[in-house]
Amino acid sequence: CTSNGGVTAGTSATIYKVRITPKSHALMPAVPGASYATTGTVTSFTSSNPHTGTDTSSATVTVDNGSPTDVTNASGTAGTGQVTINWTNPVDTDYHSVVVLRRAGSAVADTPVEGDTYSNGNTIGASTVACVVDTPTETCIDSSLTNGTAYHYKIFSKDTNGNYASGIVPTGSPFTPSAVTFVITSSAGANGTIIPFGATNVAQGSSQAFAITPDSGYEVETLLVDSISVATSSPYTFTNVQADHTIHATFVAVVVPPGSFIISATSGTGGTVSPVGSTVVAQGGSQTYTITPNTGYNIATLTVDSISVATSTSYTFTDVQADHTINATFIAVPAVVAPDTGASRPTTIIFSGKAFPGGKISVIDKELRTEDTLGQEDISSQDGSFSVSFIGIFQGLHSFGLIVKDKDLRTSQTKFFFVDTRSDSFLEKDILVPPTIDIANGQVSRGGNATIFGYATPGYTLELYLDDILLKELIVEQSGLYKFEIPTGALEFGQHKVRTKQINLTTKKSSDFSTSRTFIVSRLTVVRADLSGDGKVDIRDWSIFLSRWGAKESLGRESIDFNSDGKVDIADFSIFIKTIRKK
Known part of the structure; x- marks a missing residue:
């Protein structure tokens, strides 16, 4: 080419720079292109004055239109709502980045424009930019995809001068995302539990929590996740699950210093008691527990040393002189229903079902901060049947608690009912009240028998659980009284928990568990x-x-x-x- 304009010559040497800019042209080679060397020299000039001398200097300019090398080893895998693309970057000295194009349903036929820069989500023709990945990263995770749809991919490497390679399709394309699940297998040693237990299916990318609960008098010794020891906290949560996992807990007896005692805290689903597990408290000391329902739950029961106490979000043991237990259960709050705009008129509510002969039923209308006893009624029928009704309950949402005391004033586990009384009447029938439970002696020398007794529905099957394992069954006698003898010769020294529930074998309906009671197998003569x-x-x-x-x-x-x-x-x-x- 020849430059014909605007260059001034003088008596001193002057340096001029010439820029060469590539332009699109029908003769320009397509990808992969090439590099071109251009040399410039001054061969003559025009002047009104005579000139002498010649120019023998020259300069070479390289025009880079050569494409970078394609990536290699490109492959992909489909997951739940996503596709993961992997590759190996080229070793070119001017390699810069990768642009990954995606197209649903058809192969990618579009290519990036030479010299242009892109961002995730840009469109090129019928294709979408799934990822722009700078060196040295070699992975693209394309998420928020639709399960069941086939997605095609093509990978284009780019150099520092804006040239793109011809592109490569990863092995396995197209990829179809689908719901993928993994298995987390949990296990636990003796003297504690892990919930959920065994094999649990977990969707890819989701989370799964495990509650680790030592038995009374024990604490978590080790917690192994995928055979690696982690902090012994509960719950333990797997997040963004992308593979199978294992979790295993072991437990060890709490070492109690002389002059100290253990307080064991447990809770049901729907909330927490903190601190959970076994806490060592010095004699005469205090320990406060916080009871916290999850969102959408209320505290149903609070039991201290197997005795029901008023529900509260905090409970403090003071002047501790013995071992203690505390347990909280929770109940789901019903969905809020739009209020009735009509007149608020009194209505009738009826509870009926089976308890035990000679018992006394109490029905409590429980609100957030108050409890009103609606009334009490004796059970006169010999089979434990009851039917109690209350007239004048104002319409609205109510939480009713039903408690039954047996002949000797032992109290059943409270049954709660969330009731919408915005109708002329309401009937809650076929209630099966949990049994009452007591222990003849709270401490037994090993080899002696622990005697468990209480009241249940005559003729029903009663199940006894020792440390949450079904131990014995019997048919409740006609008086409603039941009795179990537990030999302690094979039991470990220390504290053990018992509770019962009853079953109507005709209807296969079972009651809730009774309150829990504990006894101690002692090394000493009791x-x-x-x-x-x-x-x-x-x-x-x-x-x-x-x-x-x-x-x-x-x-x-x-x-x-x-x-x-x-x-x-x-x-x-x-x-x-x-x-x-x-x-």
Whole structure:
């Protein structure tokens, strides 16, 4: 080419720069193109004055129209709503980045424009830019795709001068995303649980939590995730699951320093008790627990040492002088229904079902901060049937709690009902009340028997669970009384939990569990007057003694027959008084 304009010559040497800009042209080679060397020299010039000398210097300019090398080893995999593309970058010295194009349903026929720069989501013809990946990254994760749709891909490498390679289709294209699941397998050693247990299917990219709960008197010793030890926290949550996993927990007995005690905290689904598990508290010290329902749940029951107490978001043990337990259960709050704009008129509510003969039913209208006892009624039928009704309940959403006390004033686990009374009447029928439960002696020398008793529905099947494992069954006798003897010779020393539930074999309907009770298998000879099983004889045992002294049924009284003469009289009273004085 020849430059004909505007160059001024003088008496001193002057340097001029010439820029060569490539332009599109029909003769320009297509991709992969090439590089071209251009050399410029000054051969003559025009001047009104004579000139002398010649120019022998020259300069070479390289025009880069050569495409970079394509990526290699390109492949892909489909997942849940996404496709992952992998490749190996070229080793070109001027390699810069990769542009990945995607097209649904058809092969990618479009190519990036030489010199142009793109961002994720840009369109080129009928294709979409799935990823722009700078060196040295060699992966593209294309997400937010539709499961069941086939997606085609093509990968274009780019150099620092804006040239693109001809492109390569990854092996396996097209890829069709689909719902992919992985398996997380959980397991636990003795003296604790992990929930959920066993094999759990988890959708790709989602999360899964596992609750690790030691038994009373134990704590988490190790927590292994994929055979690697992690912090012993509960719950443990797998996030963005992209592979199979394993989780395994082991437990160890809590070491209790002399002069200290253990408080064991547990909770049902729908909320938490904190701190959870076994907490060591020094004698005379205090320990506060926070009870927190999950969103959409309320606290249903709060049980301290197997005795139901008022529900609260906080509970504090003060002046601790023995081991204790605390357990909270939770209940889902019903969906909010648009209020009735009509008149708020009184209505009738009826509860009916089966409990146990001689019991007394109490129905409580429970609100957030108040509890109103609607009424109490005795169960007079011999088969434990009951039907109680209350008139004048104002229309709206109510939370009713139904509690039944047996002949000796033991209380059943509370059953809660969320009821919308915006109708003329409401009937909740076929209720099966949980059994009551008691333990004759809270502490038993190993080799002796732990006696479990209470009341349930006559003729129904009663199941006894020891440490949450079904141990025994029996048919409840006609009086409603039941009794189990648990041999302790094979049990480990320490605390054990028992609870019961009853089943109507005709309808296959089962009740909720009773409240939980605990007893201790002791290494020492147990003083029989220690009725509470806390290792000492004090005012609490005196209260239990008086309650069983006036019990109507024989089982409660048998536990205070200290001289084993077959009757409870002044001699047993004298033994207890002497024992408590010694303490």
